[in-house]
């Protein structure tokens with residue numbers, strides 16, 4: 244079972260804003276422990292999605308480091324060890340439910356693992372819907388496909404960017420509980436951006452991104 248911790252250390256990210264450079268993350272320190280949901284909250288524009296992008300290796304910070312189990316995040320690490328879940332499940336409309344999962348095996352250059360795909364679909368409550376077209380699924384069912392797809396590569400880290408934003412509150416809670424149980428059972432670290440603090444339980448960790456965060460020593 245994986246037990247890798249995600250650690251962002253002294254991460255600074257700035258973007259060009261007209262003539263100026265604007266600092267979005269300022270010496271940010273962040274940890275997501277294996278086997279727990281770590282909710283990332285904060286005002287709109289505070290840098291939550293930027294934090295996730297650094298954790299995924301999609302943005303290289305101006306300074307500071309992002310590591311998973313002590314290994315710097317990179318494109319290879321993302322492909323092999325990180326699963327991503329998005330607000331709109333980012334599924335391919337031409338593919339049926341099972342093929343949404345198998346396409347990730349193609350991307351990894353390995354033989355499609357139909358049995359693993361079907362087991363994961365059963366785990367997320369979609370047994371019997373393997374051959375269904377995407378347009379015939381509800382929003383909650385699509386997010387379950389997104390979760391199953393994120394688990395295809397046996398990730399050590401799952402990064403979720405507001406995956407329940409388009410769902411009603413009861414479906415949102417169901418999806419979060421599903422993900423919580425999966426990360427606990429499998430020892431996966433999980434960073435989960437949300438605006439909805441009612442999703443957070445006492446089994447979870449919470450990290451607040453504020454506009455002026457600093458390294459603890461400087462705070």
Ligand SMILES: Nc1ncnc2c1ncn2[C@@H]1O[C@H](COP(=O)(O)OP(=O)(O)OP(=O)(O)O)[C@@H](O)[C@H]1O
Nearest residue numbers: 258259260267285286287288289290291292293294
């Ligand atoms: N590629 C980019 N180029 C320039 N500015 C950017 C870029 N990405 C993000 N920003 C700016 O960085 C700030 C933080 O954006 P980010 O999307 O991380 O915030 P957020 O907390 O996720 O916001 P929201 O809750 O509204 O989704 C915003 O002011 C945004 O405009």
